[in-house]
Amino acid sequence: MYVGRFVVVAPGIGAYRVSSRSFPNRRVTDRDGTLTVGPTPDAPETDNPYVSYNCARAVRTPTDEPLAVVGNGSHVDPIAEKLELGYPARDALATPLLALDFEKDDYDTPRIAGVVGSETATIGVVRRDGLVIEAVEEPTIVATYETDSPEPYEFAAADAETPDAAAAATEVLGADFEHPVCAAGATVDGDGVTLAFDNDAESVAHD
Numbered sequence: 001m002y003v004g005r006f007v008v009v010a011p012g013i014g015a016y017r018v019s020s021r022s023f024p025n026r027r028v029t030d031r032d033g034t035l036t037v038g039p040t041p042d043a044p045e046t047d048n049p050y051v052s053y054n055c056a057r058a059v060r061t062p063t064d065e066p067l068a069v070v071g072n073g074s075h076v077d078p079i080a081e082k083l084e085l086g087y088p089a090r091d092a093l094a095t096p097l098l099a100l101d102f103e104k105d106d107y108d109t110p111r112i113a114g115v116v117g118s119e120t121a122t123i124g125v126v127r128r129d130g131l132v133i134e135a136v137e138e139p140t141i142v143a144t145y146e147t148d149s150p151e152p153y154e155f156a157a158a159d160a161e162t163p164d165a166a167a168a169a170t171e172v173l174g175a176d177f178e179h180p181v182c183a184a185g186a187t188v189d190g191d192g193v194t195l196a197f198d199n200d201a202e203s204v205a206h207d
């Protein structure tokens with residue numbers, strides 16, 4: 001099954017995967033602590049506005065709570081900024097998702113995102129037909145296609161004794177959905193946020 005991009009969140013851990021039919025020559029890079037999706041050096045040029053963006057950011061709220069944001073587009077930045085201003089996660093997700101809305105491409109691709117705290121997780125999606133934001137207690141997925149409403153997800157990284165952002169990235173990259181490209185993972189505890197990524201789709205490919 002092809003679900004496109006997807007987000008998984010649970011309290012303390014989250015991940016984001018790029019799956020792509022049209023733009024597979026992409027990778028995650030770390031730019032000053034923000035994880036960015038962009039073309040590999042050998043990728044054909046494109047003017048598609050949706051292929052490069054910050055996909056994972058670490059933020060601090062005004063009360064110094066560490067949070068991680070993951071998502072599939074330019075909305076990740078304003079979500080992070082709202083959290084830094086003290087918006088609750090629900091509102092920090094809803095406001096930019098609604099303002100930017102679904103993507104104006106051939107598929108009306110939804111925007112998806114998650115906010116992870118040490119003991120909280122919130123997931124959101126804006127589609128042409130709706131906006132859903134949910135606080136969740138168990139691992140939950142939302143994807144751009146097919147699974148475009150939040151659903152429970154079996155996420156082994158959330159059960160690990162020591163949560164590991166790199167393991168979260170590798171697990172979603174290896175998940176059995178078509179066209180894996182690259183992935184980011186995040187863990188959050190009282191001390192802060194750890195972000196990691198995995199670009200080695202070949203070693204996990206199922207298709």
Ligand SMILES: NC(=O)c1ncn([C@@H]2O[C@H](COP(=O)(O)O)[C@@H](O)[C@H]2O)c1NC=O
Pocket residue numbers: 004005018019020021022023037048050051072073103105106107109110144
């Ligand atoms: N975020 C991304 O990495 C991303 N990659 C591709 N898209 C959009 O989704 C469309 C379909 O892409 P694909 O065939 O790779 O699933 C693309 O034309 C583009 O408009 C994206 N937009 C949202 O997911």
